[in-house]
Amino acid sequence: MSNSRRNFFRNAALIGTGLLGWSESLRAQTRALVSSGKSGRTKRNNANRSGPPIPVVTPDVGDLPFEWDGSVKVFHLIAEPMKRTIVPWKTLDVWGYNGSCPGLTIQVQQGDRVRVVFENRLPESTSLHWHGLEVPIEQDGVPWISQKPVAPGEKYVYEFTVHQEGTFFYHAHSAMQEMMGLLGFFVAHPKEEFSPRVDHDYGIVLQEWAVLPANTVPNTASMEFNWLTFNGVSAPLTTPLLARLGSRVRLRIINLGMDHHPIHLHGNQFVITGTEGGRAPQSTWYPLNTVLVGVAQARVVEFEAKYPGDWMIHCHLPHHMMNSMMDLLSDRQISTVDLTEETAMQQMQALAARAGFAHMHPSPVSKDANTTPGFPQDTFMEMGMDELVRKPETHGLPKNWSAGMMGMMTMVRVLPDDKYEEIMRMKGKAVSPESEHQHGS
Numbered sequence: 246m247s248n249s250r251r252n253f254f255r256n257a258a259l260i261g262t263g264l265l266g267w268s269e270s271l272r273a274q275t276r277a278l279v280s281s282g283k284s285g286r287t288k289r290n291n292a293n294r295s296g297p298p299i300p301v302v303t304p305d306v307g308d309l310p311f312e313w314d315g316s317v318k319v320f321h322l323i324a325e326p327m328k329r330t331i332v333p334w335k336t337l338d339v340w341g342y343n344g345s346c347p348g349l350t351i352q353v354q355q356g357d358r359v360r361v362v363f364e365n366r367l368p369e370s371t372s373l374h375w376h377g378l379e380v381p382i383e384q385d386g387v388p389w390i391s392q393k394p395v396a397p398g399e400k401y402v403y404e405f406t407v408h409q410e411g412t413f414f415y416h417a418h419s420a421m422q423e424m425m426g427l428l429g430f431f432v433a434h435p436k437e438e439f440s441p442r443v444d445h446d447y448g449i450v451l452q453e454w455a456v457l458p459a460n461t462v463p464n465t466a467s468m469e470f471n472w473l474t475f476n477g478v479s480a481p482l483t484t485p486l487l488a489r490l491g492s493r494v495r496l497r498i499i500n501l502g503m504d505h506h507p508i509h510l511h512g513n514q515f516v517i518t519g520t521e522g523g524r525a526p527q528s529t530w531y532p533l534n535t536v537l538v539g540v541a542q543a544r545v546v547e548f549e550a551k552y553p554g555d556w557m558i559h560c561h562l563p564h565h566m567m568n569s570m571m572d573l574l575s576d577r578q579i580s581t582v583d584l585t586e587e588t589a590m591q592q593m594q595a596l597a598a599r600a601g602f603a604h605m606h607p608s609p610v611s612k613d614a615n616t617t618p619g620f621p622q623d624t625f626m627e628m629g630m631d632e633l634v635r636k637p638e639t640h641g642l643p644k645n646w647s648a649g650m651m652g653m654m655t656m657v658r659v660l661p662d663d664k665y666e667e668i669m670r671m672k673g674k675a676v677s678p679e680s681e682h683q684h685g686s
Contacts (some may be wrong), residue, residue, distance in 0.1 A: 298438045300352055301497060303430055303448040304484035304638075304655075305476040309342075309349035317358045317404070320351060322373070324417070324427060325366040331472060332479050332568065333633050334600035337454065338461045339426040340367060346477050347450045348415065348429025355410045355436050361403040363395065367422075370394035373403060374418040375431065376501075376541070377521045380405040387418050410435035411523035412448075412497045412543040421465040426452070426477075428501045439524060443547060444492035450476050451538060451560070451653065453502040456569070470503060471569035473560065473653045479568055480654035481630060481647035485638040486558075487668060488550040490661045495547045496558075500538045506560040506653065508544075509535040512552055513657075519545030535561060550659040555642060560653035567626065567651045585615060589625035602630035605645055626651070637671035 300308070311320045322342055329346045330336040342348030353359055365371055372394055374386035384405045385391040395401045416428035430448050452474045455467035475483050488494045495518070498508055516530035521543035538544045559566055589607065597604035607627045614620045629648035631639070639646070641664060660668070 297354060297436075298434045299443070299446055300434075301350060301430070301432050301446045301448045303350040303450070303476060304486065305478050305482075306345055306347060306430075306448075306450070307349055309351050309429075314360065317360050318353060319360045319362065321362045321364070322348070322351075322415075323364045323366055324371055326368075329426070329477055330482075331454075331474055331477065332482055333602070333630065334596060335456075335472075336461065337456065337463060337472075339463065340422065341426050342429055345429075346426035347452065348427070350430040350432060350448060351415065352432045352434065353407050354434045355407060357433075358406050359404065362400060363403060364400045365395045365397055368397055370396050371417045371419060371422055371427070372401075373415055375403075375405075375413065375415055377409075377411065377413040377543070378405070378407065378431065378433075379409060407433050409433055409523060412499065412519060412521060412545055414450075414499050414501060414543070416501055423501055424453075424455075424465040424503075425463060428452075430497070430499060432497070435524070439518075441493055441547075443495040445486070445488050445550075446495045446497070447486050448476075448497045448499075449508075449655075451498065451500040451502055451506050451508075452477065453504060458569075468503070473565045473568060475653055475655050479652055480559075480650035481634045483650075483655040484636060485555070485655060486657045487638060487665060488657055488659050489665045490550060490553050490659055492550045493547060494550050494657065495545060497543065497545050498536070498538050499543045500540055502540060504562070504565075505537055505539045506565065507535050507537050507562065508558065509561045510546075510548070510558045510657065511556045512554060513548050513550075513556060515546040515548035517544060518547045519543070550657070553659050553661060555646075556657045556659065558655055558657055565653045586610065586625075589621070593625065593628065596628070597630075600630070600633065602633040605629040605648065623649075637668050640668055640671060 309320050309322065311318050313319070324340065324342055325344070327339060327341045327344055327346060328336050329339045329341065339346045351361075361373070363373055370388070372386045372388050372392060375384070382391050384403050386403070388394040392401070410433050413431040413433065414428055415431045416423050428450070430450065432448070453470035454472040454474070455464045455470050456462075456472050457464055473479060486494075486496075496515075499521075500506055514532040514534050515536075516532060517525060517536060518530060519525050521541075536544045536546055586607070590604070593604045605627075607624050610621070610624055614624075627648040628651075629645040631642070631645065631647050634647055638658070
């Protein structure tokens with residue numbers, strides 16, 4: 246072996262050792278900060294928590310209910326046409342499951358025997374594929390290969406034992422049906438909770454839609470996607486994720502669209518603890534704040550909620566931090582060039598009147614702004630509609646918080662105990678830190 250080649254392998258080994266040591270050093274520093282209480286978080290003692298992992302919460306979607314048939318967990322899943330309001334002024338004609346798009350989250354536990362009674366109420370044949378799950382070939386859901394397509398009006402029963410743990414999804418194994426909304430979370434909880442334990446477990450589904458102006462039906466043959474959603478809605482309609490100060494948070498993110506999405510969390514560092522293949526060894530964890538979620542992938546990240554505040558989480562592709570500005574006024578396109586404040590306010594007020602919110606004046610601009618090439622950019626895109634999207638999870642946010650919230654955006658609200666419990670009471674879920682963990686999957 247040449248000296249240069251020998252040196253290359255020696256240096257690579259040293260670099261790898263250094264990275265592992267650096268990662269472990271960061272984890273040790275975090276543990277030290279947490280134990281000393283200097284990190285700004287409220288110290289919590291989870292030592293007495295036991296039992297199965299806490300359930301995943303999928304905001305704006307919800308869970309698919311089940312019933313027991315002996316030792317079999319039975320779900321009823323219905324594919325059907327439906328309408329989905331993605332922002333207050335735009336409702337799409339989509340396809341979903343059980344009245345939800347994306348479909349309701351299926352939660353099971355590793356080792357469960359699962360039966361899914363599937364009914365097709367679509368006008369065409371379809372099937373169900375269990376993405377990432379290791380199932381018998383006759384349960385794999387590929388039309389004409391592992392099963393006959395499920396015809397309109399027919400039912401089909403899928404049954405298998407879940408021997409894995411992880412973040413998976415179910416979807417129609419037909420490309421355009423997927424783009425019409427036929428997909429959903431399938432979460433398999435481990436038999437025993439992972440360490441470190443989490444206090445909050447959230448799921449986010451990334452979707453894209455190609456919708457022509459003045460249309461409500463997604464154009465699944467198009468490759469130009471202009472509406473972007475988290476869990477079937479766009480900001481500011483997305484529901485913020487709540488976390489107690491001092492808690493540990495898990496975010497599960499799945500993507501079955503046409504684009505990869507770099508998902509960025511403000512003000513915090515996280516580690517990737519899992520993929521669509523299951524839990525990742527802790528030796529592979531390293532700090533970052535942006536994770537690329539590729540098509541057909543799942544990424545699971547965890548972080549310590551030690552900094553109070555309302556922290557944005559969003560796709561960092563610039564056009565994914567907004568939505569189409571071409572069809573806001575329904576029967577005519579909105580102009581984004583050569584605008585004055587007066588004409589911009591007139592256009593936005595027309596939208597506000599139709600959608601039912603009070604449009605606020607945009608952020609200040611200079612008197613001679615129109616003399617600058619490139620103006621306007623973001624100025625007239627602000628659309629504050631706090632009251633229209635008000636819900637318990639938005640309680641306490643600053644006035645006009647919704648003005649710059651568009652596209653693939655939501656926020657993680659890290660709240661002290663009193664504010665967290667106030668919102669939970671507003672939701673009708675008065676809880677103590679201990680009672681939050683007394684749930685099964």
